[in-house]
Amino acid sequence: MQDSARRRAGTTVAAILLADAAAHVYWLTGATWPASNVRDLSLALLGAEFPFTPRVLIPLAVALCVGAASALVLARRSSGPRWVRIPALLVTATVCAATGARAILGVIWIAGIGIADNDVLFWLNLVLYTPLCLVLMVSSGLLAVDAFRETRARDESRRRVIG
Known part of the structure; x- marks a missing residue:
């Protein structure tokens, strides 16, 4: 992969993940935007009720x-x-x-399988979550494959020099 493509892929992955981390840190403050309460936020984002507590949000933001x-x-x-x-x-x-x-789960939900009558989650999934997951999957996959090839090539060249 060319250096510019590699940098774009890495920057894309980092930007999306950091924006997601910022949202989790924002919810740590007790804010529930874009919903009016924690229950509605959980249903809109996840399709089920999950706690938005520091015990859940901090590890996610760190990851x-x-x-x-x-x-x-x-x-x-x-x-x-x-x-x-x-x-x-x-x-x-x-x-x-x-x-x-x-992304696979998002496509299944878009097809109407396994999702309750939740218009907010459906549209967020269709317009935001699934496309972002597809971008993340492709960009991080390209980065990982390229880094694996480079690491393997470095190891082989070291073996030739040493051996």
Whole structure:
């Protein structure tokens, strides 16, 4: 992958994940926008009632920030030593898998399977969540595959030099 494409993919992944993390931090304040209360917010975002408590929101915000940082590490061609690249690669591959699974679920919901009569969730899923998950899946997948190839090529060249 060209450096500019790699940087765009990493920046895209990081921007989306950091925006999502910012929303989780915002909800930590007790605010419920875009809904009027926590129950409505949960139903609109998730289709079920889940708690919007610090115990739930803080780990999610941290995980999203770690995912963003990992994508930014991989977006740079010289992404540092192996002990930095490998965890970043694993985290980015996990972002790809998780958002891919969410995108599949979103398509199923768009088809009307398994979603209750929830117009807000349907439209948010159709217009925002599923498209963003597809963008995240493709961008993080490209980053992870490229980083894996680069890591493998570096390992092979080291073996030739040493062996």
